[in-house]
Amino acid sequence: MPVQTVNGVQVWQRRDRVGAFKHWLGWLVGTLIFLGCWHIISEATTWAFVWDAPQQGGQLLSRMIPPRWSYLNQLWQPLWDTLNIATLGTILSVAIALPLSFLAARNTTPHPIARAIALVVIVTSRSVNSLIWALLLVAIIGPGVLAGVLSIALRSIGFLGKLFSEAIEEIDQLPVEAITATGASEFSILTYGIVPQVLPTFAGVSVFRWDVNIRESTVLGLVGAGGIGISLSASVNGLQWSQVSVIFIAIFAMVFLSEWVSATVRKSII
Amino acid sequence: MLRLESVTKRYPTGDMALRDIDLTVPQGQVMALIGPSGAGKSTLIRCINRLVEPTAGEIWLGDQEITRLSARSLRHMRRRIGMIFQEYALVERLTVMENVLSGQLGYVNFWQSWFRRFPQPIVDEAFRLLHRVGLPDFPDKRADALSGGQRQRVGIARALLQNPELLLVDEPTASLDPKTARQIMRLITELAHERGLAVIINIHDVPLAQQFAQRIVGLRAGEIVYDGPPDGLISEVLTDIYGEEDWSTAAEDDNAAATLPTAIEAR
Amino acid sequence: MTQASPSRRWSPPPLIRNPFQRWALILGAIVYLLLAISTLRIDVARIIQGLDRGSRMFAGFLQPDFVSRWTDIQAGILESLTMTVVATVIGVAISIPIGFGAARNVAPLPIYLFCRAWVALARTFQEVIIAILFVVMMGFGPLAGVLTLSFTTIGFLAKLLAEDIEEIDPSQVEAIRATGASWLQVMTYGVLPQVMPRLVGLTVYRFDINLRESAVVGLVGAGGIGSTLQTAFGRYEFDTAGAILLIIIGLVMVTEIASGVIRKQLQ
Numbered sequence: 001m002p003v004q005t006v007n008g009v010q011v012w013q014r015r016d017r018v019g020a021f022k023h024w025l026g027w028l029v030g031t032l033i034f035l036g037c038w039h040i041i042s043e044a045t046t047w048a049f050v051w052d053a054p055q056q057g058g059q060l061l062s063r064m065i066p067p068r069w070s071y072l073n074q075l076w077q078p079l080w081d082t083l084n085i086a087t088l089g090t091i092l093s094v095a096i097a098l099p100l101s102f103l104a105a106r107n108t109t110p111h112p113i114a115r116a117i118a119l120v121v122i123v124t125s126r127s128v129n130s131l132i133w134a135l136l137l138v139a140i141i142g143p144g145v146l147a148g149v150l151s152i153a154l155r156s157i158g159f160l161g162k163l164f165s166e167a168i169e170e171i172d173q174l175p176v177e178a179i180t181a182t183g184a185s186e187f188s189i190l191t192y193g194i195v196p197q198v199l200p201t202f203a204g205v206s207v208f209r210w211d212v213n214i215r216e217s218t219v220l221g222l223v224g225a226g227g228i229g230i231s232l233s234a235s236v237n238g239l240q241w242s243q244v245s246v247i248f249i250a251i252f253a254m255v256f257l258s259e260w261v262s263a264t265v266r267k268s269i270i
Numbered sequence: 271m272l273r274l275e276s277v278t279k280r281y282p283t284g285d286m287a288l289r290d291i292d293l294t295v296p297q298g299q300v301m302a303l304i305g306p307s308g309a310g311k312s313t314l315i316r317c318i319n320r321l322v323e324p325t326a327g328e329i330w331l332g333d334q335e336i337t338r339l340s341a342r343s344l345r346h347m348r349r350r351i352g353m354i355f356q357e358y359a360l361v362e363r364l365t366v367m368e369n370v371l372s373g374q375l376g377y378v379n380f381w382q383s384w385f386r387r388f389p390q391p392i393v394d395e396a397f398r399l400l401h402r403v404g405l406p407d408f409p410d411k412r413a414d415a416l417s418g419g420q421r422q423r424v425g426i427a428r429a430l431l432q433n434p435e436l437l438l439v440d441e442p443t444a445s446l447d448p449k450t451a452r453q454i455m456r457l458i459t460e461l462a463h464e465r466g467l468a469v470i471i472n473i474h475d476v477p478l479a480q481q482f483a484q485r486i487v488g489l490r491a492g493e494i495v496y497d498g499p500p501d502g503l504i505s506e507v508l509t510d511i512y513g514e515e516d517w518s519t520a521a522e523d524d525n526a527a528a529t530l531p532t533a534i535e536a537r
Numbered sequence: 538m539t540q541a542s543p544s545r546r547w548s549p550p551p552l553i554r555n556p557f558q559r560w561a562l563i564l565g566a567i568v569y570l571l572l573a574i575s576t577l578r579i580d581v582a583r584i585i586q587g588l589d590r591g592s593r594m595f596a597g598f599l600q601p602d603f604v605s606r607w608t609d610i611q612a613g614i615l616e617s618l619t620m621t622v623v624a625t626v627i628g629v630a631i632s633i634p635i636g637f638g639a640a641r642n643v644a645p646l647p648i649y650l651f652c653r654a655w656v657a658l659a660r661t662f663q664e665v666i667i668a669i670l671f672v673v674m675m676g677f678g679p680l681a682g683v684l685t686l687s688f689t690t691i692g693f694l695a696k697l698l699a700e701d702i703e704e705i706d707p708s709q710v711e712a713i714r715a716t717g718a719s720w721l722q723v724m725t726y727g728v729l730p731q732v733m734p735r736l737v738g739l740t741v742y743r744f745d746i747n748l749r750e751s752a753v754v755g756l757v758g759a760g761g762i763g764s765t766l767q768t769a770f771g772r773y774e775f776d777t778a779g780a781i782l783l784i785i786i787g788l789v790m791v792t793e794i795a796s797g798v799i800r801k802q803l804q
Contacts, residue, residue: 002410010394011393012393013369014385014386036619036625037618037623038619038623040615041620041679044679044760048676050675056673056675057674060670060673060674084576084577088573091570126789127789127790128782128793132766132782139591139770140584140587141584141587141590141591142586142587144577144578144580145577146579215663219665222669228638232666255661255662257621321714321715345718347717348714348716351715352715353715357708357714359708359709360712361709363733364730372712372713372716372726373724375716375718376718378718380725383718428712432716438715
């Protein structure tokens, strides 16, 4: 107990002795782990470059300003591609995640084995970042927008599948029972009892993922999967920093707009 | 001891919460502040320790004027004013003892409070207070594990650990059952008498106010419409404060009286 | 259409009332889809050619080779883990003050705007873009990755922490302010206990995310297992790449399960 009687005086401490010891031990171990990790990072770092970084950063900034606005004319196509990668990728992943989520949800799955397979697909898709998917796909089907669309879709299936199936598992069972009681078929139970309940969540989650995908698709071009990332990669490699700043502003505007669209749509759904 | 001179509060929305309030509370007096919801009771007591900034007027505690104090002197002033809240306002995830000791935050420096190293005399006093309010046994329970009445006792101990001269009490019984409400009111008034504190209690429950306060002030739409002894609250006065209602049943039936102000509240 | 008619037609009400808006939206969507799909430029010959490589890749994944590059893989994993630990600690340490500053109910307006601007900046750009900038400034290596992950942690954690602070119970804060506590004491006694469980939960969750991202920032030279993966791909060692991917998936699954368990226990 944190309250002890010492020499007839009641003493209060936040923790008793064992608790305080564990508390400090926890902090000690945590600090040691952090310092150890920092040491490893530090060993792998060329500190001379780091001390140089403020100067490098300053130089970078001075080369970025003023932005070469005329470059914007060459950016419309890549921006259009980026939008398409995100949108088509999201649509494709919604189309796949929908049936998948009904297989993965405990209360709608036709068979435990189907559920296990669906869950494995979801977890695998989620664990691999879209950029890594793009790396794989570019190697297989060649660089281009298609690889971007597919990699966005492959990553989003897991995200959507997980949230969709969780939404299905959390539905109110009463309407489902009521529909079942009318003697409806399995399919009718699904469309009348379950789908209306989860549709708003599905729509909201999909729009949210589209917004995330816009952000993700800005970098897919770095590995050749289309979009504005290709221009970024080319400008960075060519040290065209005044073009890089134009690209940054374009990305900023695009992300800002997509966030606004997604927030507005989600608000109108709820 | 406490003196308000033409205190006015206008919220940014334009609502006049208080109009030209003049009020003096001498040392050792227990004063109840009654009135319908939105009459400005809460605003009035929050103006005194400047949790709400008054728009105009002067507030004197002893020989110090409160409304013009700098941030630092205001904190020093707040140490002299204890406050007890409607929904107890305990920090739910801290223990009972930590909640009581938080009454001393104005006296200790940041690191002392961060490491919970309060001076031993303060801890002694905290134990005494916990004992006095009837909670000697669980200083290490978390506040959210307590019942409503117990939480309010912790709230009282916290306010008293500040060693205040003035106690502001905001609807102490609003979320309590009638029996606990009486116990809490009795405790507050007893402690006030023991320590010679001036007390301002916001309260909805008129019979409770009459039973425990020495003086009643009725507030309506930001203005004082009654200031006098508890037995002066006759039907006409209540109508003046709360509006038209059949008050005769209230005087006869104690149960109805307990529920009556809540009925007014609900409107 | 007469009401008496026995067979009145019924169809479900459309989602968008205005028929013109509805059809414009549908038409717009179709036109957009056609335009978008037409930009895909599917090169069938290239895909067929790639299928061969794809099958080799797939074969590599089915027979992952953990052995021949094991020292590289081991170093990559270790680097990813250390990057995650350091970046999470630094990121959280910076996020806490920024999170408090970005909460409207506790921060004054100028500080609020400043912190919100930081959060917005840290959230706009994909971590890989930030990684590129850090690599350009600091040179290749894990430090650039650590800084990237710390930076993106701020955007995530400070925002969610600020939202949590904006939803706290204000009466507990008011009670602490009324004791005469300083601003820091109000934060540590009134606010911190209320947001602590969520702060810990978010930290664990962010650790999980940082580990995932540490595999990606390596693709642009910011250290970690991503660099190892990039190298394996560059050398067309698909069996090694498969092994690395399996390890990443395994690690991510383990941390996700662990973080889920920890977060569930906190609630």
